[in-house]
Amino acid sequence: SEYNNLRLFVSNGGTIVFTEANTLFAEVSYNKTNDSITLVKGHYWEFDGKGATPSVIERWLNENKEWTGSNFLDIASNIQSMHFRNNPFNYTHTEEQYVTNPEAKILIDYRASYPKVVQCSTCPVNARVATYQMNYGKGKVIDLGIWGHTLWRNTVFLNYFDNVIIPIALGPPVTEMQYLQKVSSNINNDTSNILVAATGPSGAVVSYLLPSDIINIDGQFIPVCRPPSGSTFPIGETMVKCTATDNANNNTAIATFIVRVEDMISH
DSSP states (O other), X not given: OHHHHHHHHHHTTOEEEEOSSSSSSEEEEEETTTTEEEEEEETTXXXXXXXXXXXXXXXXXXXXXXXXXXXXXXXXXXXXXXXXXXXXXXXXXXXXXXXXXXXXXXXXXXXXXXXXXXXXXXXXXXXXXXXXXXXXXXEEEEEOOSOGGGGTTXXXXXXXXXXXXXXXXXXXXXXXXXXXXXXXXXXXXXTTOEEEEOSBTTBEEXXXXXXHHHHXXXXXXXXXXXXXXXXXXXXXXXXXXXXXXXXXXXXXXXXXXXXXXXXXXXX
């Protein structure tokens, strides 16, 4: 099958970059004669050619965990109470994968947060939504873990994909330090001291990761930073204040840092 061909391709040394979540959720068959696609199994149903009957949620649940490193996080896309505490691309919940193989190397942990009432029946309480690399056989899988096409106009995401993900996919394995060096030149991940050059008279667009004090707070909450990541920061120094409150457990975290934009153009 095509599914087994993909797994064999990676095992023999190939690389696959999954830019979309929910990619290997169901099996379908293609009829070349009448140019039609028919469900075989997955997505809660199974079709035997005559009728459909209830079946498995994810067609290759265990196989996906083994070689791709994750499974589909089955939380409806219209659930507005799902948030990401670490969100450098200002991504909005649509469809995501969650890491299920402990051998997967996490590149960005988005720190997904959602109430237990919307938890899918096959997902853990603290599902780990992440961009990651999974080595399998002689090859590797890189999965964004999110719906990448929703970010096609996001310049920070495109810069990260072009300058971090693609080189990792095409090049030899990188160490954690090499990865962090790639990220630091594309996303500001040190919120203790952010210094950027102005790109014009209005300043520069600056994207940053959440401070660790905010990311590590327990419970369900919505982090708020002002000015938000991805804003245009004026020339000079601007204080960013991030606040997160978990009303259920009465936990609160506040973090501040300075973004300095220097005018390199007029000098």
